[in-house]
Amino acid sequence: MALQRRLVLAALTVGSLLCIYILCVNLEGPLSWSVVPLSPVPGTSSSSRDSEEPLDRKRHGASTFHPEISTGTAPHETTRAPPTPPAPQAPPTRQQGVPGVSGSRTSTRGPTQATGPTEPPFIGDTYMTEDIPPQTNCSDGVGTRVATTEFAGRFLKRVPVLQWANHVSPEQHRRLSNYPGAHGWGGLDYKTLEETLSVLNSSANRQLLDDWSERRNGSECIRCAVVGNGGILKDSRKGKEIDGHHYVFRTNGAVIEGFEQDVGSRTTHYTFSTNTLMNSMRSYAGVGYRGPPLSQETRYVFLPDHDRDYLLVKAAATHTAVGRGPERAKDPTRYFGEDVSAEKLKMYHPDFIRYLRNRFLRSNALKTRYKNIYRPSTGAVMLLAALHACDQVSAYGFMTPDYKNYSDHYYDSSYHAVGFFINHDLRMEMSLWQQLHQAGLMRLYMHQ
């Protein structure tokens, strides 16, 4: 009798585990990898919540049954090195001063050599270059300061931050097809690419800060506030200061309503990928996240991971329903408002993302079997993009060495430890923010 009861119980347990597992796999879809957790690092909480792609918030327990985890807690992940200075091996100014590109506005050939002897081809430290005249002559901006810092050799001023209509060609498609995910056009068919980028054909699509001339009001320098979602912002009362910048950048589950005193209310640039946006809308509805901020001054900056990003951009620009993929038949005005137009949409260039990964956030994850799912976090891309487009950057709500003192997000109703996942390297990012702050290239909000 007792044995029978135990058997039934065991069967039930196995059954429910299986259900949870299947649910997990279904919800994630084959291309979504945002819940693959990094095994707990000694001394940190074992929370498996991802600080930026919140898919797992609801499935905290369930994610333990993700197939990647049973086999994926590889020793090299648990023994991963503590924060190290990013990428000292990143090659110095190879691209600057490369001859042979003068005259043409865009060029693929940067360095004369694509990879060094120790670099595998997937790194691809060769980028398109584009000559866009600087928007200011600010004498005290990132662009002038960087030359005297340790970052001088890593910064490339001519890598396009955004991709737009002029960048599509069969030759570029062939070149970028070598890199998957956010780092190229791998897996993206030419027709989809062409149909999307051809609508991004205005000057607003190639410039991150497209309306500077209307905003400058006599200012010599462009000042940007870049707002992450970190718990350090709770009770910070930084809202007014943040809103006082020319531009205000936000990302993913940026809940504003009710938190204005701490985080401000304006959003000029909202950065996300379609995957992270959908995850945020699912996971943070309970704390008041309804979707991307909607205001006249808001621009939507896509970090494209998959073809679903290209499909959503095209739908939003043309006010048509999404043609296929996970967002099929969805109405884009649901996310970006009735006033959305091609001029309000921007997409990061895959060369820019790859450049950031290679030269600023070259994580040890690239030496593991997770190399294809690793990328800089959405917040990191947003902050580094601001450093390439603004003259002066203040960063708020980004991870600091005392991160354990704060909850994951400023809008968490109770304390949640920051979660670490193998698709990002938040420790490396934290250490990069410290270095950029110490080098005087940005101002990072910290408590001490």
Ligand SMILES: *[C@@H]1O[C@H](CO)[C@@H](O)[C@H](O)[C@H]1NC(C)=O
């Ligand atoms: C910067 O200065 C140069 C030379 O004085 C001038 O030609 C250019 O128009 C200026 N650019 C801006 C954005 O003010």
Ligand SMILES: *[C@@H]1O[C@H](CO)[C@@H](O)[C@H](O)[C@H]1NC(C)=O
């Ligand atoms: C951009 O493309 C749209 C249609 O795709 C066209 O109507 C418009 O004239 C183009 N604009 C420019 C500046 O080429």
Ligand SMILES: *[C@@H]1O[C@H](CO)[C@@H](O)[C@H](O)[C@H]1NC(C)=O
């Ligand atoms: C423009 O600058 C002037 C002088 O600094 C200031 O009084 C005014 O409020 C500014 N206008 C706007 C729209 O920011």
Ligand SMILES: *[C@@H]1O[C@H](CO)[C@@H](O)[C@H](O)[C@H]1NC(C)=O
């Ligand atoms: C963070 O917490 C540690 C101990 O938990 C404490 O010593 C430290 O002062 C705290 N720092 C801040 C900025 O609150």
